[in-house]
Amino acid sequence: MAENKDFKDEIRKLIELQEFDTEIFDLTLQMEEIPEKMREMDESLEAKKSGIASAEEGLKQTQVAKNEKETEMQAKEENIQKHEAELYLIKNNKEYTALQSEIDSIKADVSLVEEEIINLLDEIEKSKAELEKEKKIFDEEKQTEEKEKSEMKVQEKEFSLRLEELKAKRVGSTNAIDPEILRQYERIRENRGRIALTVVNGNFCGECNMQLRPQIINEAQLKANIVFCENCGRILYDQD
Ligand SMILES: [Zn+2]
Secondary structure (H helix, E strand, O other): OHHHHHHHHHHHHHHHHHHHHHHHHHHHHHHHHHHHHHHHHHHHHHHHHHHHHHHHHHHHHHHHHHHHHHHHHHHHHHHHHHHHHHHHHOOOHHHHHHHHHHHHHHHHHHHHHHHHHHHHHHHHHHHHHHHHHHHHHHHHHHHHHHHHHHHHHHHHHHHHHHHHHHHHHHHHHHHHOOHHHHHHHHHHHHHHOOOOEEEEEOOEEOOOOOEOOHHHHHHHHHOOOOEEOOOOOOEEEOOO
């Protein structure tokens, strides 16, 4: 009877230890995810930033193209003025007609260049508006990210404090457990990760959900000995 009572106590201590370990496991996982999440946020922001930079570069090139077209148009207009002045000096009819037709041809070119400039101006206006919108979105996202990151850092700090607390409690808990039982518990935890100890849930293992033999359930109810799930190998306990 005394042995039975002692073992009940060991199970109670194991349940407590498993509670600490579950929380430690989950917190550790959550903490490991934080830097990864931050890195992903930075990368996504960086990609948007380079998207804006390349849009700015595109805008700059369009502006350069527009300036070149304006220079080209100016040169053509000067050429027209020059030729128009020359017209007055020409006495020969044939030469006059030839020069007039050249002037007309340059004027036609000017119209084309003018149209190109208008299109480029349109493009510049659209690009500027688009860029403005993108920059606004970027600024908003950056602000949101900074806020989220600072919240994450606070959370990280809280997690880390809680972890320290749990680890200290865990030491106290393991010191109180029978070393042989503890050794078995630790071995299962090494293999199975989060859960080494689980409840008998009806006729099933509370963790792997496999049906348990009546004898196993019986032994778990007796609480005289350590009982394992025959499928997942975890320690079973009966919840009274
Ligand atoms: Zn199991």
